[in-house]
Amino acid sequence: MRNIYLFLIILFTFSFLSTDTFAQISSDKIKNAKVSQASDEQITALWNQAKDRGLSESQIYAFLIQQGMPEGEVEELKNRVTLLGLNSKPKTTSTSAPAKVENKDKVGAENKTASNPPPVKKITPKEVIKEVKTLPIYGLDLFKQTSLTFEPNASAPTPKNYILGPGDVVIVLLTGLNEKLTQSTITPEGKLLIEHVGSVQLSGFTIEQATSVIKNAMAKTYPAIAAGRTKLTVNLGTTRRIKVMVTGEVNTPGSYTISALSTLFNVLYSAGGPNQNGSLRYIRLIRNNKVIKTADFYDFLQNGLATDNVRIEDQDVISIPVYKKRVGISGAVKREALFELKDNETLADLIKYAGGFTPNAYQGMARLTQVSDLQKDVKDVTANTFANYIPRNGDMVAIDVVADRYSNRIVLEGAVYQPGPYELTAGLTLSQLLKKAQGLKPEAYMERGYIKRTMPDLQKTAISFDPRQIIEGKNDFPLMREDSVVILGQNLFVSNQKITVNGYVRNPTEIEYRKGLKLVDAIAIAGGFDDQAASHHVEVSRVIKNNADSVATQVVTTYMVNMDDPTDPNREIALEPRDVISVRGLVNYRELGSVKIRGEVAFPGDYPIRERNEVAQEFLTRAGGLTPYGSLENVQIYRNGVRVNVNLLSTKTKNVLLPGDSVFVPRVISYVEVAGAVNNPQFIAYKGRNFKYYINSAAGATENARLKGAYIKYPDGLNKPVRHVLFFRSYPPVKPGSKIVVPEKNPEIKFKLGAGEIGGVAAILSALVSMVAVLSRK
Numbered sequence: 001m002r003n004i005y006l007f008l009i010i011l012f013t014f015s016f017l018s019t020d021t022f023a024q025i026s027s028d029k030i031k032n033a034k035v036s037q038a039s040d041e042q043i044t045a046l047w048n049q050a051k052d053r054g055l056s057e058s059q060i061y062a063f064l065i066q067q068g069m070p071e072g073e074v075e076e077l078k079n080r081v082t083l084l085g086l087n088s089k090p091k092t093t094s095t096s097a098p099a100k101v102e103n104k105d106k107v108g109a110e111n112k113t114a115s116n117p118p119p120v121k122k123i124t125p126k127e128v129i130k131e132v133k134t135l136p137i138y139g140l141d142l143f144k145q146t147s148l149t150f151e152p153n154a155s156a157p158t159p160k161n162y163i164l165g166p167g168d169v170v171i172v173l174l175t176g177l178n179e180k181l182t183q184s185t186i187t188p189e190g191k192l193l194i195e196h197v198g199s200v201q202l203s204g205f206t207i208e209q210a211t212s213v214i215k216n217a218m219a220k221t222y223p224a225i226a227a228g229r230t231k232l233t234v235n236l237g238t239t240r241r242i243k244v245m246v247t248g249e250v251n252t253p254g255s256y257t258i259s260a261l262s263t264l265f266n267v268l269y270s271a272g273g274p275n276q277n278g279s280l281r282y283i284r285l286i287r288n289n290k291v292i293k294t295a296d297f298y299d300f301l302q303n304g305l306a307t308d309n310v311r312i313e314d315q316d317v318i319s320i321p322v323y324k325k326r327v328g329i330s331g332a333v334k335r336e337a338l339f340e341l342k343d344n345e346t347l348a349d350l351i352k353y354a355g356g357f358t359p360n361a362y363q364g365m366a367r368l369t370q371v372s373d374l375q376k377d378v379k380d381v382t383a384n385t386f387a388n389y390i391p392r393n394g395d396m397v398a399i400d401v402v403a404d405r406y407s408n409r410i411v412l413e414g415a416v417y418q419p420g421p422y423e424l425t426a427g428l429t430l431s432q433l434l435k436k437a438q439g440l441k442p443e444a445y446m447e448r449g450y451i452k453r454t455m456p457d458l459q460k461t462a463i464s465f466d467p468r469q470i471i472e473g474k475n476d477f478p479l480m481r482e483d484s485v486v487i488l489g490q491n492l493f494v495s496n497q498k499i500t501v502n503g504y505v506r507n508p509t510e511i512e513y514r515k516g517l518k519l520v521d522a523i524a525i526a527g528g529f530d531d532q533a534a535s536h537h538v539e540v541s542r543v544i545k546n547n548a549d550s551v552a553t554q555v556v557t558t559y560m561v562n563m564d565d566p567t568d569p570n571r572e573i574a575l576e577p578r579d580v581i582s583v584r585g586l587v588n589y590r591e592l593g594s595v596k597i598r599g600e601v602a603f604p605g606d607y608p609i610r611e612r613n614e615v616a617q618e619f620l621t622r623a624g625g626l627t628p629y630g631s632l633e634n635v636q637i638y639r640n641g642v643r644v645n646v647n648l649l650s651t652k653t654k655n656v657l658l659p660g661d662s663v664f665v666p667r668v669i670s671y672v673e674v675a676g677a678v679n680n681p682q683f684i685a686y687k688g689r690n691f692k693y694y695i696n697s698a699a700g701a702t703e704n705a706r707l708k709g710a711y712i713k714y715p716d717g718l719n720k721p722v723r724h725v726l727f728f729r730s731y732p733p734v735k736p737g738s739k740i741v742v743p744e745k746n747p748e749i750k751f752k753l754g755a756g757e758i759g760g761v762a763a764i765l766s767a768l769v770s771m772v773a774v775l776s777r778k
Helices: 002-015 040-052 057-066 071-083 140-144 207-218 223-227 264-270 297-303 345-351 430-436 465-474 519-525 616-622 693-699 755-777
Strands: 120-127 128-135 167-177 180-185 193-195 198-201 230-236 241-248 252-257 283-287 288-294 316-320 326-331 335-338 367-369 376-382 394-397 410-412 420-423 442-453 460-465 484-489 498-504 507-510 531-544 558-560 580-585 594-599 605-608 636-639 640-642 662-665 671-676 680-685 711-713 719-720 722-725 727-729 741-742
Touching: 040 071, 040 252, 057 071, 057 198, 071 741, 167 207, 180 193, 180 326, 198 207, 223 230, 241 264, 241 605, 252 264, 264 283, 264 316, 264 755, 283 636, 297 345, 326 345, 345 394, 410 430, 410 662, 430 465, 442 465, 498 519, 580 616, 616 662, 680 693, 693 741
Parallel strands: 241 316, 326 394, 410 484, 498 580, 594 662, 671 741
Antiparallel strands: 120 128, 167 180, 167 230, 193 198, 241 252, 283 288, 283 316, 326 335, 367 376, 367 394, 410 420, 442 460, 442 484, 498 507, 531 558, 531 580, 594 605, 636 640, 636 662, 671 680, 711 719, 711 741, 722 727
């Protein structure tokens, strides 16, 4: 009685709770509340009441802690809420039936909103209580599939037990002596109007019964029907639309307008299926205020049986109650999920619903976690009681896997013909095991083998043996479970040594050392000499193996070999590990590159360098010399894109060209180009005048011209700027073919004098004034 009293206090608190009233609620009773003493129904009612007040999950827990509820009780409440699936999705409610939405030949929902509830959580036990693991609710994922519609098949033949009603379209076909097609809709009064016959009452009849009624009515107008010379066929055209109500724990409750051919599963899918609290085992179909069918959806999910998929009639009500018992199972089963169980279903039924055990499952026992009155309990249920043990609501079942160890295994590895795991039989010895493995390989190391063994106290030991004595029967060892026998191979004691061949061979490579390998063999393996190889100058470098403890000065010795000389004794030198064979290239058997000759020459093009000291004048001579318009004075030479300052008119300097250089011979030009910030940029005939003459000839500089930044570009590629000395300017000389460039002022750069500049100018002016005064006195 006291527990119910405490529960009512908390429920009353949440009923009037809002974020503004935290401080107004007494916490005396909440401090003493025991969550474990409240039933599942009480917890569910409390939670839904708080959710309806607009409180989030975190607000509920924060309020309880603020009001003095112990943290242990809050954690207990969290676990209870998790086990009941209350925190998986906000509660779905419907306060009124939505407006009708019709969709021909499809199951339509009114004001339908899709809802996919997330899976609830469960606690997985394994020797100790472990943290909550998320498990899906079995069966709910069927209603989340977008490719599945569960629509009634409108093209299927009319079922014999289909009951006609207002809105059905009936097709009457006469063939034979009389031929006529009549298609009419049954009126709200349940009558079908047939031309020349009148109205026929069909509501409430099946198609088979309606055929008999129509035949009797039309036989009066068409006597050939009774005589058999006219055949009558009655079919159903478009089916009527009916209304059903879906209530309870469903994702989208409300009123649905559907096809009269729809079944229970059609409507259930249209409503989004049960929510996280809804039952799949006790789906009630109510007709005329009576439950005419309680459907178990597990029959369809588990066995594909649709015996409960009955046809829906107008004004039917589908009610989905809250589940009664839900048990989770995880671990070594084929389908981990939360399953809904009936009252009499056992742990064996739960395992069957989960698809049975996986191949590695330990089937001898199941571990259960149960919520008792005050705390959680772990129970071990043995296999012989699976069929009799009935789980409780909220139980979590864990199926362990078998231990990853073997009871009778030994392992043989190494240089034997059949390595691998073997069965440990009674009295098996090492010699018998080697015989099972077809003996040792020829490359087996016969001096030492060993057994890796784990003792009962888990201490790891190693037992060495002489394989030769084992084979000869002079010694033997009994084997134990999980022994690992290792037969070493001689390749473990041979270092992977290499010989390197590099330089001017066709395939420079590293060769695995083999005893007896000679220099000529290594060069042949590397593909032989290439065209540039100096075969008379082959060097073999060898590391000296010195066992002395002092530091030696020489650690590598070399051999020079003339492979062209058959009498050279080193041609057949035997190689040793880590030797390096270097084949040098011929000193003079190489291309020296080329030079590009362009411009006013007779034969411009690319010219190979013949001599290492070939100069520019020689290249111009090879190019046929300059044309009458070429200017030798202004020849430009570029190296790696950078101009080289040369004077080909001077005979004192040797202008040696390098591979990749380019020579450009410009044309003789008798004009001077003035460009940039001048009023009339143009070409002006060269008259030997000074810099300012040509600027003035171009109508002078513009207002934005920056004369102190002007410069001249000579035809040989050299540039010279205007120089400044105090208040005076020095202009460079002008040559034929030059280009004078006057830049514009940068509007972003303004002329400013700092304190230092002003002081310097003042000092200069003062000195000038003093000089003038002194001179005037004299």
